[in-house]
Amino acid sequence: MTPDSGAPLPLVDGVFKIADGRPVLLVSRCSSCNERFFPPRERCAACSNENMQTEEASQDGELYTWTVVRELGGQREGFVPYVVGQIDLAGGPRVTGVVVCDPDAPAIRMPVRLCLIPQGYDDAGNELAGYGFEPADAKR
Amino acid sequence: MTKAVVAGVGMLPFGRHRDKTLSGLGAEAVSAALSDAGLAWRDVQAMYCGIVGGGMNPGAGIGERLGYTGLPITSIDNASASGSSAFREASLAVAAGRVDVAVAAGAGKLSQSFGGGSARPGSPEEREANIRIMQGIMPPAGYFAMRTRRRIHDFGSTIEQFALVSVKNHKNASRNPFAQLQNELTVEQIARARMIADPLTVPHCCPMGDGAAAAVVVSEKRARQLGLQPAITVEASAFRSGIYRNGPPDEAETTHLTAQEAYAQAGLGPDDIDLVQVHDAFTVEEIEYCEQLGFCEVGEGERMIENGETAIGGRIPFSTDGGLLARGHPLGPTGIAQVWETVQQLRGLSGPRQVAGARVGLVHMVGVGGVCIVHVLKRS
Structure with a gap:
């Protein structure tokens, strides 16, 4: 778990990995009915089968729908506004996440790709990052 | 009537379970009990959970x-007797002949969570x-905002059409001294109001209150x-949770399935219903549930509110008391x-918001966890 390159660590283990500075989401596939789930789960939500396999999902997708959170718990300052979307990854499944973009930018079917979002530091001072999305044409 | 029989039991050691x-x-204990009984989760027809x-x-x-198998799940908080209450409800459900397989479950994690805390x-x-956090922290309005946005995309509807639900509900509430918001509103006022989660402004969302x-x-x-x-009778009481079909369940589909069950119980259909109360915490909900309860085809919900068909005096009045909104x-x-x-409507005691000749009312709620409950009440 010791980073040797200054690369951030995933905020949560077992949900996504970081490859070449970008997140790769880990998806559970049911060995019985082939349904895919994110975040990963131990048991199929569709058929209750307990034999799940872990796969890597595509890093690209498009917006299924989205909103701009303007107010949270009565707070209207601080982190808001920010964009949250449901994203259909290429080949599935549909996942929910923050979209890093201008609140005026999103549109349904807009191409997006996974990106890292800084999430502070752990107790040992390692940089942490979560997954998020950005427009596919965003400058890297 | 039948006697309830305990077919299996399961438990985890009490102590500390910091990794779960x-x-x-709770799920582990249920699996253990089902295994002991030689039954599978799919066999379970009702679950009662005692959790404080x-x-x-x-x-x-x-x-x-x-x-997601669609079974009714009830959470019970009766303090120290929560688990006992869950067992009682499971036993009664079986004894009453309502289900053949019911599960009572209890779970607690007081080593960390008693009294709340982070x-x-x-x-x-x-x-x-x-x-x-990574999925994007949202108020409930955020989820319904995304649903509204997608509906606008799929059906070409406008946000003003959704606002009409709030206009209609506020008008009904202005005739209800028990309503929290008794002011009338216009579509223009709703459009100008503070944005909570695009495209939903405050009057697209229900208020908090006591x-x-x-x-x-x-x-x-x-x-x-x-x-x-007159006697007001409960003609149907249907309760479902979500079922996995083409993806994780949503309240619209669960509403459809629960309503079908309620109509079957009552031996009635949408044409027999005179008024409806729905879970309209957000404006898009009346539009969707109007369709899913069978009062119009999918895609026609916007037309229903635009034509005044869900207003008092319309074909099928919705949320005559102002609704959640x-x-x-x-x-x-x-x-x-x-x-x-x-009940007041069926008794004919609703004064300025009375639905003329109301004999049968449908009552609909959805809740966190994807549950849906539909009752049909009839004046006989």
Whole structure:
């Protein structure tokens, strides 16, 4: 778990990995009915089968729908506004996440790709990052 | 009537389970009991969960882990007797002949969660909280805003059409002295109001508030003794959670399935219903549920509100008391307030908001965890 390159660590283990500075989401596939789930789960939500396999999902997708959170718990300052979307990854499944973009930018079917979002530091001072999305044409 | 028989039991050692969440503990115990009984989760027809604390509808979290099979799941908080209450309800459900297989479950994680507080570093609760952060923390309005946005895309509807639901509900509430918001509103005012989650401004969302409601239910024999005239009877009581079909369940599909069950129980259909109370915490909901309850085809919900068909005096009035959007939604009492309104309407005592000749009312609620409950009340 010791980073040797200054690369951030995933905020949560077992949900996504970081490859070449970008997140790769880990998806559970049911060995019985082939349904895919994110975040990963131990048991199929569709058929209750307990034999799940872990796969890597595509890093690209498009917006299924989205909103701009303007107010949270009565707070209207601080982190808001920010964009949250449901994203259909290429080949599935549909996942929910923050979209890093201008609140005026999103549109349904807009191409997006996974990106890292800084999430502070752990107790040992390692940089942490979560997954998020950005427009596919965003400058890297 | 039948006797309830205990077919299997399961439990986890009491002590500390820091690596598991509350719902994870509950799901493990249920799996153990089912295994002991030689039954599978799919065989279970009703589950009652005794849990103290644990957020809204902790029992649904146990069901979500085991799979979306659509069964009714009830969370019970009766303090130290929560598990006993769950066992009682499961036994009664079987004894009454309503189900053949019921599960009573209980779970507690007081080593960390008693009295609330934030998740301990490294705990599974913290892990789940971090996943929620990555998924984008949202108020409930955010989820319904995304649903509204997608509906606008799919059906070419406009946000003004959704605003009409709030206009209609505020008008009904202005005639209801028990409503939280008794002011009338225009589409223009709603468009100008503060944005909560695009495209939903404040009047597209129900208010927070306090309140209470109650109902007394008696047998037919007792009703005759009391000389109740007219008698308002419960013709249907249907309760489902979500079922996995083309993806994780949503409230619209669960509403459709629950309504079908209620109509079958009552031997009635949408054409027999005179008024409806729905879970309209957000404006898009009346549009969707109007379709899913069978009052129009999917895609016609916007036309229903535009043509005034869900207004008092229209073909099928919805939320005659102002609904969650204007009568208010203090969570606990809301479903009983809907029954109160329906009973007053069926008695013909609703004054300026009376639905003429109302004989049959449908009452609909959805809740966190994807549950849906539909009752049909009839004046006989």
